Every structure is written in structure tokens, then in C-alpha cells.
Amino acid sequence: MEQQSVVIAGGGPTGMWLACELRLAGVGVVVLERAPEIDPHSRALTVHPRTIETFALRGAHTRMLAEGGRISSGHFAVLDDRLDFGSLDTDFPFTLTIPQARTTELLQERALALGAEVRRGHRVTDAVSAPDSVSLTVLAPDGRTYALDAPYAVGCDGTRSVVRQCADIAFEGTSFTALGTLGDVVLDEPPPGAVVSAWTRRGTLMLVPLPGGLHRIAMHSPEDIREDWPGELTFEDFRERVRAVTGTDYGMHSPSWLSRFGNTSRLARSYRAGRILLAGDAAHQHMPAGGVGLNVGVQDAMNLGWKLAAVVTGRAPDALLDTYHAERHPVGADTIEHTQAQTALMMGFSPQGSALRSLMGKLIAERPQLRDALAERLSGLSVAYDLPGATHPLAGRRAPNLLLADSRHLYDLLADGRPVLVGSPRTSDGRLAPQQPQHRPAWDGVGAALIRPDGYVGWASGTTDSAALAREAEHALAALHGTPPERHPA
Template structure:
């Protein structure tokens, strides 16, 4: 079989993976069972790290043009919101953008890059062989098969790819429910986000394009383990009234739905030639709107490594580092969404006291507030290689200003790693230290001049190698030219040969 990839699932995760693979020239087919993009967008929020992810490839501009910018986020709908403006990013805000639009923008980009996107094509089976996978498909014109080197399951919590791979999806079933609706409000509350928590329930309201408002509500009776059936407008209206005393003139629902806190994690993100990303790999309560974002970041991590593997440039074990790096991110996502669920659904005087205490800590302890904001925004993720490595190794690299008008993200637009020489080792030149034949797979940049003092961790760096996904693969403070050249050659040879683990900085 060839060096092609079949992606099952055409949401934001699958489409961004297709974009990454096509950037590397990998033949890619996206199979999506739904003939049209679902207009009912459960996800509305694009977080700062996800905007950075798109910006690494110049794909952020259309989203910025359409999305509403909200400079804060919430943890468990606490009254004291998390201020993103203090974060070290070019994008200190979330974008309020319906998932349907995010999907459409990424789909257009994938198609323009040459991806074969097939909507209305339902995968019925996947069979792995020694040299690839055969994918069975029911299309509008009948059944057919595709042969692929790898199959990526981006097909949601009920993933067929995960089942075909025999990967366990472990966790807990829901113990709490929420109700969600996109409705017209004759008397909407002011502001971009409205939230409330009382002993009668908790509620959030966000305006949507087209004159609709998204409302999510939880009530004490939602702490349950049975599914009460279809949500009606009358029930939804009454639930909103119980929390705030008004339904804001609610009518004309475009969508009504229930959601729960079922939390499950795939035991393996990779098994042979099967790979999982997004909701196929992790399921959780949609607290804080992190789901779409974690999925896109899964795709970014996977796309770089899968492309390198298929193009024959990957050291042994590179593809296995996808699970090693992203599986702990999924586990962490489940932990903090479950923690938020417990706080949101504790409708008692004790729960009120806990919320009050956490609110005070957020207001009085900037370090605590910023740590929560970094976690929610995705900026805290760090991949830590084993052994004694530079403190920056595995960290997300901010969009550093370099020489002239160049910035770090500019160097990563084509999906190649970037080696930056900060000209602190007299006599060292990165282009001379790169082994023969490796230069064409790198972007090299020499950037003399001091970095901003606000980035103390970077102050003594002599050279840095930034991975295609925007994380530091290697850095050195060495100022001896010969020693730095030796370190550089070793870093280029061994960058992706380890199996890093993840922790929060």
C-alpha cells in the first residue's frame, strides 16, 4: 500500500489533520458520514492556544475576522472570571465562533490544499494488514474500499475506528446532566457572556450569529443517572426561569439538547496503523469549552509526526510519542472538567461556600488565577523529555520577535522545524553546524539581539530548535562555539527519538 492516509470524521479535528498532512504532501482522504456540516454547533469557543496553532500555519486570520473576542474565560461558572489579558500570547482572548463555521473554514483550507473530502460517505469497517488498512465505505453511489497506510479516527465518541482497532474506551458514565438550547430572546441580557449560579441552578448565556442566543443550564435535579428523554421548549424555559427568575422572552428554538458528564479516555491513541484524535480519544463534560481545542491540538501533534513517518524522515518510535504526549493531556482534560462539574453541580450551602472560597483565591492570588487561565487556554501544556534537558525543552514557544520584522511563528508556516541561532556563541553559525542533507528539512534563522526582559526563561538561550507544532524540541545556553555545534548536531539527530511525558509547567 502507498503512503496515503484515510481520516474518518470531518469535524475540526479531522479537517485540521488533513491540512497538516497535505502541507507535507501526503495523499489524504477525509470520509464523513454526514452529507452537510451540522449547523447545530455544540462547541462555540476557540481558545488562545488553538488560535496560536492555526497561526503557526497562517490559518488564523479568517477565524479572527469572524469570531467575537472575549478576553476572559470561566472555571466552573465562578463569578470571578479568568482574565486572559495577562497571558503571554498574541491572542489573549477566546473566540466565540460556532463549530459549524470553524469546520467550514478548515474544510475549505483542506480542500484548497488538495485533500479529498468526501461527505455522505459512511465507513462500515476497517481491516488492518501487515502493510496498511483496508477501509470499507458506503457512498452515495454504492459500496467501495480504500487502501491506506494509516487510518485516523476523528469520528467522535462513538468512533468506529476505535472499535475496529479494539481500543478500550474507559471511564465513567454520566452522573449529571445539562440542558442546552439555541433560542431567540426578546429581552436578552447585556454583554458578551452572562453567567449565574444559585442554589436553584447554574446558567450561561452567549449571543450567537443570526440573532440567536446559546443557553446552557444545570439544575439540582440533574444530578442523576437516568436520561429523562427529549428536551422540550416548555421544560427548557421553566428551567431557565428557576435560576434567574426570567426566560428573557425565549422562543423559536433552533436546537434543544441535553448533555452529560460521561468521561472516557482511550487506552491507546495509537494501535498499529490505527490512530485516534479528538472525541474519538477522549470524552468529557463540555465545561469551559475545551473539547474542540484539545482535538485540534491532538491533530497538530499527530499530523507532524505522521507526515514525517510517511516521508521516511522520522526516527524509530516517533509516531509512538503521539500517545505518550497527548494521552496525558486527555487525562488532564477529564480531571479538570470533572472538577468543574463537581463545583457547578454542588447546589448546597457547602457548595456555595466552596465557590466563594475559590472566587476569593482567584481574585486575591494572581498566580492561582493565571495558572487556571493557562490551563483553560491550553497554554500550560508541556512535553517533558526524560533525562537532563534544558528547562525550555518541551515548552510551548511564544511568538518571539526575532531580527528585523521576523517573528518565530513566521518560520514555521511550511511545517518544518525551525533552528534559531541567537548569536551568543562567538564563532558559531547554525547553518554550518547542521549535518549535510538536513538543512532542506529545516528553517534556519540567525537572530542577534536581546529578547524582551519579560521572557526571562529565554534570556540566556544561545540556540533553539522549535518543533513544527510550536513546542521547543531542544535549547542550549552554551556559549562555546564548538560545544554548541556538537549539541546542535546531537539535537537534530535525536530530537524525536525519545518518548516524552507531559506535565504542567
């Protein structure tokens, strides 16, 4: 039986990013992915601002920025008034359009470069958790079965997760009541603009250009409000649906992929069962409204990675892993609520639904605070964690890419995956300097702050007493259960 430190089932973006994080901390990792090759058909096309920040925390974002298209706004339920990302407090006020296949490829390259082992065509068929280890049964491409033993295993293996089922973790929620269709097609008469969206009483449609001369069209129709799964989606059916909404089919032909999707919404009762943990679609399933799925999964992996690495390497007690469920399970629940609300609006084809859409559109247009709040939610920047015992309002919130007094940026200091203490606990006048020209009132008067490896504030203090600041900082370091961070003057 092979011995591994951590086994990850599932080689999508979530599993690959988790592998990257574990290898960055020196933890042995093997990724088992049942598909022999990366699926060329990409359900996800968007990388949101917080996910770009997540990659930027490790310097893993530059190739994505170079390759992806930038869209400076997002949508809520395909309402006419789009959400402007320009007002968001981030270095990346845009969504990147990049196919999931390419995102997976880039993250796999990084994982391999960091020393992870990736076994494609290897399928987990069983996982048994014991008090001190997890034993997995794996089916290899040649038909042989072998066993893997590891201190921990993580299921990143999708909504039908074998790992979740073996761990007997309930996947609770509702089956689909509405469907959508999508097609990757060639358009001889594409509409102008990077992104096109339309809503009529005959259907909802979104159109986005893809690499290689293709366009992705995703849509919903009144007949898709149903609880039974119809037969195979044909190209003629898809083309007629598009015509019904827009009056044209844009000269579409040569479909490379046609598919259906639904609003089935389920959430794992627990993200942890002993030494088995879940992340990404194995932990939550929802309608792909707003393209949030990949992003939430990567952020699951970011939260789990540094904690699991600290436990495996003996720098933290096993109980640290309980905070993964405590912090990310509410995010999964919020994601389901957010996407279900959008589903109701996108598929509100009745007169009452049309009126609700009209009202919501007016409220968003008239109330900038509502528009900005929705933009923050869609971008992932609004996520904050409830840290027990924390008293400062910044604790549990993401840290922006602060410019520090030594002219370095905060995210550059987090590239090695270790926590960072900014500020000077040895002096009474150390203060964080907010990045210019944007002013950040929330950071005014902060004497020191401990930034967790995932870019969230683990502790902050505004005291001017140097001795008290030093004591608080050391207590925060001990509470983090990680390697003592480097200290940087602010």
C-alpha cells in the same frame, strides 16, 4: 481497492486540521465524513488562545480573527471571579466566539485548497490493521460498499468512534452522573453584555450571543444530577429552567436547537494500535466545561500531523508515532480531571457545594497566581511535554511568538510546517531576542533553540561555546527525525 497515504475518518475540526497538516507536508489524504453536510448545530463555540496560536503557526487564523467575537476572560466552573487572559504570554489573550460549524467550514476550505480529498456522506464501517497497512470498508451515499487501503488510518470520528472499536482500543472511564441542557433561541429581551453567567441554588446558566440573532443558553439544574437519561427536552421545560435560575426567560422564542449533554468521561487506553491512531473525541470524552473539547482535539491533530507526515514520507521511523501517545495521552487525562472538577463545582447545589464554590471564588480572587494558573490551563498555554533526555527547562514547552533579530516573528517562520532552528550555532554571541515590550526571563541566555513544527521547543541550549552549540544543534536535528530546518539568526 483504492490506495491512499492516510485515511482520516471524521471531518470535524480535528480531522480537517489533521488533513491540512498532512497535505502541507505533501502527504496524500482522504477524509471520510458520514454526515453529508456540516452540522449547523454547533456544540462548541469557543477557540481558545493556544488553538488560535496553533492556527497562527500556519497563517490560518486571520479569517477566524475577523469573524469571531473576542472575550478577554474565561471561567472556571462559572465562578463569579472570571479568569483574566490579559496576563497570558500570547499574542492572542482572548477566546474567540465562533460556531463550530464555521470553524469546520474554514478548516475544510483550507484542507481542500491544500489538495485533500473530502468525501462527505461516506461512512467507515470496518477497519482492519495489518503489519503494513490498514484496510477500511466504506459505505457510500448511494448504498454501495467499497474498500480503501492505506499505510495509516486516523479515527477522528467522535466518542462513538467506529475506528476505535475496530482497533479494539478500550475506552475507559465513567458514565454520566450529571446532565446539562442547551438551547439556541431568539431573545426579545437579551441581557446586556457579551457573556452572561449565573449560579444559584436553583441552577447554573451561561448565555452567549450567536450569529444570526440567536443566543446560546447552557445550563444545569439540581434535577440534572442523575444517572438516567430523561425524555426529550421540550422548549417549555427549557424555558422554565431558565426562569428558575434568572427569574426571566429573556423573551425567548423560536428555538432552532435544543439538546442535552452529560459528564460521561472516558479516555482511550492508547492513542495508537499499530497503524491506527486516534485524535479528538475518539480519544477522549468529557463534560464540555469551559469549551475545551474542540481545542484539545485540534491540538491532538497538530501534534500528530507533523509526526505522521515524517513517517509516511520516510523521513522518520515508525517509532516516532509512539511519542504522539506519550505526549497527548496525559493531556487527555488532565482534561478529564479539569472538567470533572468543574462539574462538581457547577453542580454543587447543596449547602456544602455552595460553601465550596464560595471558598474557591475567594481563593481565586485573593491569589493572582492561582487565577493565572487556571487561566493558563483553560487557554491551553500550560501544556508541556516530557521530552526524554532533554535538560533545558524550555524543552517541551510551547514557544511564544518571539521577535527575532532579523525583525521577523517566529510563527511566520513555521508557516510551511517545517522545524525552525533559531539562534546561531556558528557564533558564541547569538542570542534570542524576546519580543518587546514583554520580557521573557525564561529565554534569557538561550544561545539556540529548535522549534518543532507544532510550535513546541524540541531542544534549547545556553552554552556559549560555538563548537559545542553546533554539535548539540545537529544532535537535536537528528533526534527530531524530520527534514533539517531552516536556520534563522536570533
